[in-house]
Amino acid sequence: MDGQPGNTSCPENKDRWSSTTISKNVLPITIVAQLVLPISNLDERHPGLTPAVASCYHEAARICLDRHHSSPVSVVIDSEGNQTQVLIYWNAADARCKAAHAYEMKATEEGAYACALAAVEVTQGLVAISQAESKTGADYYMGTFEQPMDDLENSLRFEVSGIARCNQRAVNTRLAMKILQARSGKSNLPALAGVVGFEAQLIKIAKVLAP
Amino acid sequence: MTWAEFHKEAERLANAARIAARKGDRENAVSFYKQAAAAEMQALNSLDPSKHRTIGITTVSATSLLYKAHDFGQAELLAHRWLTKDNLPDFAAEQLRDILQTIWSETSLERAGVRFFGDEILVSVKGGKVVTGGAPLDLVVLKVEQVSKFLLRTVEWLVHAPHRKREAADPNIESLCQPWVFQAAPGSYQFAVRMQEPPQLDMFRAASVEGRQVAAVALEIMRASIEDPERNLAEVVPDSEYRATFLRMTRNLAPSGPHASFDQVEFRQAADQETAPVILRSETQQGITKFLRKQVSRPQVAGGLVNEVEIQGVLRNLSLDKDWIEVVTGDDQSKKKYKILGTGDAVDDIIGPMVNKMVIVEVWDMGDEKYKFRDIRPLG
Numbered sequence: 001m002d003g004q005p006g007n008t009s010c011p012e013n014k015d016r017w018s019s020t021t022i023s024k025n026v027l028p029i030t031i032v033a034q035l036v037l038p039i040s041n042l043d044e045r046h047p048g049l050t051p052a053v054a055s056c057y058h059e060a061a062r063i064c065l066d067r068h069h070s071s072p073v074s075v076v077i078d079s080e081g082n083q084t085q086v087l088i089y090w091n092a093a094d095a096r097c098k099a100a101h102a103y104e105m106k107a108t109e110e111g112a113y114a115c116a117l118a119a120v121e122v123t124q125g126l127v128a129i130s131q132a133e134s135k136t137g138a139d140y141y142m143g144t145f146e147q148p149m150d151d152l153e154n155s156l157r158f159e160v161s162g163i164a165r166c167n168q169r170a171v172n173t174r175l176a177m178k179i180l181q182a183r184s185g186k187s188n189l190p191a192l193a194g195v196v197g198f199e200a201q202l203i204k205i206a207k208v209l210a211p
Numbered sequence: 212m213t214w215a216e217f218h219k220e221a222e223r224l225a226n227a228a229r230i231a232a233r234k235g236d237r238e239n240a241v242s243f244y245k246q247a248a249a250a251e252m253q254a255l256n257s258l259d260p261s262k263h264r265t266i267g268i269t270t271v272s273a274t275s276l277l278y279k280a281h282d283f284g285q286a287e288l289l290a291h292r293w294l295t296k297d298n299l300p301d302f303a304a305e306q307l308r309d310i311l312q313t314i315w316s317e318t319s320l321e322r323a324g325v326r327f328f329g330d331e332i333l334v335s336v337k338g339g340k341v342v343t344g345g346a347p348l349d350l351v352v353l354k355v356e357q358v359s360k361f362l363l364r365t366v367e368w369l370v371h372a373p374h375r376k377r378e379a380a381d382p383n384i385e386s387l388c389q390p391w392v393f394q395a396a397p398g399s400y401q402f403a404v405r406m407q408e409p410p411q412l413d414m415f416r417a418a419s420v421e422g423r424q425v426a427a428v429a430l431e432i433m434r435a436s437i438e439d440p441e442r443n444l445a446e447v448v449p450d451s452e453y454r455a456t457f458l459r460m461t462r463n464l465a466p467s468g469p470h471a472s473f474d475q476v477e478f479r480q481a482a483d484q485e486t487a488p489v490i491l492r493s494e495t496q497q498g499i500t501k502f503l504r505k506q507v508s509r510p511q512v513a514g515g516l517v518n519e520v521e522i523q524g525v526l527r528n529l530s531l532d533k534d535w536i537e538v539v540t541g542d543d544q545s546k547k548k549y550k551i552l553g554t555g556d557a558v559d560d561i562i563g564p565m566v567n568k569m570v571i572v573e574v575w576d577m578g579d580e581k582y583k584f585r586d587i588r589p590l591g
Contacts, residue, residue: 050226105427131222132268133251133275135310138225141268149215151258151265165435165443177490186301188268 037086039114048128060110062090063101068199079123079205112162116194119203157191164198171197175204182208217254221247241280248276267303274310283314331403332426338474346400350472358404360560361460365429374452376558426480433489436461440502459561462499463589465491470590518576522549526570538572553583565589
């Protein structure tokens with residue numbers, strides 16, 4: 001199975017750095033090393049995710065990525081203006097996987113969770129430490145892996161949104177809307193807002209603090 | 212056991228419920244949600260009263276789990292108990308009130324024996340003359356009618372019905388989407404539109420369509436219409452006739468600038484709080500109008516290209532079968548009637564809601580007081 005330990009076709013399972021090695025005559029030359037976005041096995045690093053949920057998000061992400069790209073694809077994470085370039089590796093979704101995620105909007109939303117959670121992990125060192133129900137779904141709360149989870153007083157609520165077909169402008173607009181939404185009314189802050197633009201190869205993340 | 216241990220158990224059970232629900236195993240889903248709610252209530256009881264934010268999050272979580280377990284009585288009890296306490300943060304109080312309102316409306320519908328399929332579409336009209344919980348009646352009636360027609364078109368598109376211009380909708384399809392309007396939680400002026408479940412869903416089954424898709428697809432069409440009508444909309448709706456109709460319907464839902472009695476209208480799926488709402492503003496109307504103009508080339512007469520003219524007035528009369536509409540401009544003293552011909556491609560659903568309302572009609576001035584129809588949109 002793709003994404004399982006032992007699968008060597010996805011470098012994301014081995015380490016977080018990908019490098020290209022070329023043998024030129026005898027001496028190997030390493031050309032470049034690039035950070036890999038670890039979208040698989042999220043449950044191993046994010047205590048707020050169960051293996052079943054993590055696997056579901058990973059499958060959905062593969063479907064969303066398949067729509068516009070082939071593996072690997074280079075993606076920019078823009079976290080509070082700091083840009084990091086990462087590579088995403090995945091195995092193309094098979095027919096069964098596609099059938100299980102046929103509802104496109106849901107797949108985009110779930111795929112966005114895999115990418116956004118991995119992006120926050122890579123850029124800010126934060127992981128999903130807890131999950132709490134809302135009327136229609138569930139919110140994730142972010143903290144550090146080492147942090148004892150005695151309460152959620154200082155954790156960051158994570159609001160994630162995904163767009164399948166989009167350009168960079170659409171990702172920016174969506175993030176601005178998310179921030180506006182989080183700031184208006186009686187929101188549960190502090191929060192992180194994340195938007196994943198699958199076609200645009202862009203993940204944007206911003207912090208929304210209580211006034 | 213500590214809050215963290217109880218809460219972790221609630222998380223595990225809620226995820227099991229979600230997975231059961233995804234597989235269509237409703238019985239197990241409800242059972243898991245019940246157990247999750249029990250664990251979350253224990254978590255709540257074991258919290259230090261000084262941890263306000265965690266109390267707020269856990270209270271909403273426990274109430275939501277009871278609601279999802281269909282245990283409305285316990286959910287109400289828990290929400291009321293916490294709403295009277297001083298240490299509940301504002302965000303949690305607001306979310307609890309929202310859950311209560313949903314419970315009340317679902318309970319009353321159950322009593323009335325009405326069943327629905329799919330999600331509600333929440334419509335929020337904001338700005339201009341709209342105040343919290345109130346809006347001009349004609350604006351509300353117009354928006355309800357436009358949203359209902361949009362949903363009906365979406366169903367027709369999903370079940371592969373031929374595109375219709377003049378004809379009434381197939382009664383079988385119409386029976387699939389009897390829209391109901393609900394009061395939504397206050398905040399500008401909001402209402403929710405939901406479709407009543409028909410006695411049989413053969414038409415959906417034949418087209419391999421799930422009822423729950425309708426609201427999501429309708430919003431996807433709207434979003435594609437405003438974000439990228441050329442590329443995204445063509446991918447979502449490959450049929451050019453349907454695409455043109457959806458584009459105009461989306462455009463007409465938006466306010467038309469300074470004349471409008473509202474500034475923006477927002478649409479979201481009630482069950483999907485993660486996805487950003489579709490927001491239509493006057494720029495939306497301008498953008499789509501500009502796009503539509505580019506699609507049609509200006510006709511020529513002997514003297515060259517004809518003039519493009521906009522007529523603002525009240526749409527008083529029409530006969531689309533006979534290919535004309537009539538617009539009246541000016542007041543009693545300076546009243547003028549314009550008969551505009553060549554409405555060939557105009558669609559009943561689009562023009563219908565505009566009768567006796569202020570409109571902008573784009574026409575080609577063919578000379579000798581003859582005008583050829585190009586496009587029509589509401590003014591206001």
